[in-house]
Amino acid sequence: MKLTGVELRRITMPLVSPFRTSFGTQTSRDILLVRVVTDEAEGWGECVAMSDPLYSSEYVDATADVLRRFLVPALVDAAHLDANAVGQILAPFKGHRMAKAALEMAVLDAELRAEGRSFGRELGAVRERVPCGVSVGIMDSIPALLDAVGGYLAEGYVRIKLKIEPGWDVEPVRAVRERFGDDVLLQVDANTAYTLSDARHLARLDPFDLLLIEQPLEEEDVLGHADLARQLRTPVCLDESIVSAQSAAAAIRLGAAAIVNIKPGRVGGYLEARRIHDVCVAAGVPVWCGGMLESGLGRAANVALAALPGFTLPGDTSGSGRYYRTDITTPFVLDDGHLTVPTGPGLGVTPLEDELAAVTTSTAWLGGGS
Numbered sequence: 336m337k338l339t340g341v342e343l344r345r346i347t348m349p350l351v352s353p354f355r356t357s358f359g360t361q362t363s364r365d366i367l368l369v370r371v372v373t374d375e376a377e378g379w380g381e382c383v384a385m386s387d388p389l390y391s392s393e394y395v396d397a398t399a400d401v402l403r404r405f406l407v408p409a410l411v412d413a414a415h416l417d418a419n420a421v422g423q424i425l426a427p428f429k430g431h432r433m434a435k436a437a438l439e440m441a442v443l444d445a446e447l448r449a450e451g452r453s454f455g456r457e458l459g460a461v462r463e464r465v466p467c468g469v470s471v472g473i474m475d476s477i478p479a480l481l482d483a484v485g486g487y488l489a490e491g492y493v494r495i496k497l498k499i500e501p502g503w504d505v506e507p508v509r510a511v512r513e514r515f516g517d518d519v520l521l522q523v524d525a526n527t528a529y530t531l532s533d534a535r536h537l538a539r540l541d542p543f544d545l546l547l548i549e550q551p552l553e554e555e556d557v558l559g560h561a562d563l564a565r566q567l568r569t570p571v572c573l574d575e576s577i578v579s580a581q582s583a584a585a586a587i588r589l590g591a592a593a594i595v596n597i598k599p600g601r602v603g604g605y606l607e608a609r610r611i612h613d614v615c616v617a618a619g620v621p622v623w624c625g626g627m628l629e630s631g632l633g634r635a636a637n638v639a640l641a642a643l644p645g646f647t648l649p650g651d652t653s654g655s656g657r658y659y660r661t662d663i664t665t666p667f668v669l670d671d672g673h674l675t676v677p678t679g680p681g682l683g684v685t686p687l688e689d690e691l692a693a694v695t696t697s698t699a700w701l702g703g704g705s
């Protein structure tokens with residue numbers, strides 16, 4: 336393929352309810368979409384960066400800037416382009432994995448659409464549908480939390496993840512266990528909110544038989560996670576710390592990650608996400624697919640990835656309605672706790688013109704002609 340140009344499109348989608356994590360509260364999602372135009376087909380990518388650099392160092396304005404100034408021009412200059420080449424072409428530019436992932440996703444979509452193959456087929460999906468978990472934000476009170484969890488269980492979600500932070504950890508977990516019983520698949524996510532000196536406190540979660548505790552310590556503290564893991568019965572899962580297959584292999588070798596959350600945006604794209612999956616499978620480490628409040632575009636690709644054989648735990652692959660009243664694609668709707676892996680060419684979904692126009696705040700064309 337030869338790249339003609341790239342459209343960057345900013346959209347703002349209101350959330351159905353505020354989503355609070357240890358790093359902040361969100362009421363809407365500011366998303367950068369990437370549409371690549373090639374001589375063979377068009378493709379869509381979604382950048383998972385947030386408005387502010389609170390989850391990781393990237394943020395939407397920065398991803399738009401690095402795409403415009405460095406990443407897109409490098410691809411426009413390439414004589415022959417395919418998704419496998421994107422990582423190599425962009426390798427001289429350090430970091431910026433979320434920006435790179437969005438561009439690679441769009442090129443992969445275009446390539447697969449041109450060839451009539453789906454993301455699931457390309458990545459190696461072995462399931463037609465995937466079981467879905469839901470991430471439940473920090474609430475103002477335990478009764479409000481129990482209402483929310485009860486609602487999600489009634490909708491069919493097969494696994495509950497509670498966001499935690501100091502002051503909101505043991506009691507919410509205890510309350511959910513007491514109300515909904517020991518059979519509910521339950522895990523917690525700290526988004527780096529603790530330090531190693533909290534080890535004894537976090538060990539108080541052990542009696543609740545959690546699937547895992549996700550990223551209790553800061554991103555670079557891989558050794559700390561290994562030390563913590565020796566003091567907890569609850570398995571330690573890494574999210575923010577895993578930025579590549581190489582960092583996954585190191586974390587596993589050090590005993591810092593018994594389980595890995597794979598988010599394609601965080602690691603530079605779906606191809607690196609698959610490599611992490613392969614590293615984890617070889618090491619006997621279970622993986623699951625994380626979520627970053629994606630629109631239907633990112634959701635489609637995540638559901639395809641979550642259908643790979645090593646994804647043995649339910650992911651944060653919720654239905655569109657968990658976050659958005661109106662999605663920009665045909666919405667993903669839970670069926671008996673599962674989402675169906677799209678089978679059409681590329682992502683298998685495209686933005687709906689009116690819905691997309693309604694949430695668009697700006698567009699910019701980069702590259703050649705049209």
Ligand code: NPG
Nearest residue numbers: 390470526625626627628629651653
């Ligand atoms: O289901 O899409 C989803 C969201 C799941 O909790 C979720 N994501 O830390 O994993 C996380 C968290 C997150 C959301 C992180 C947005 C960063 C941005």
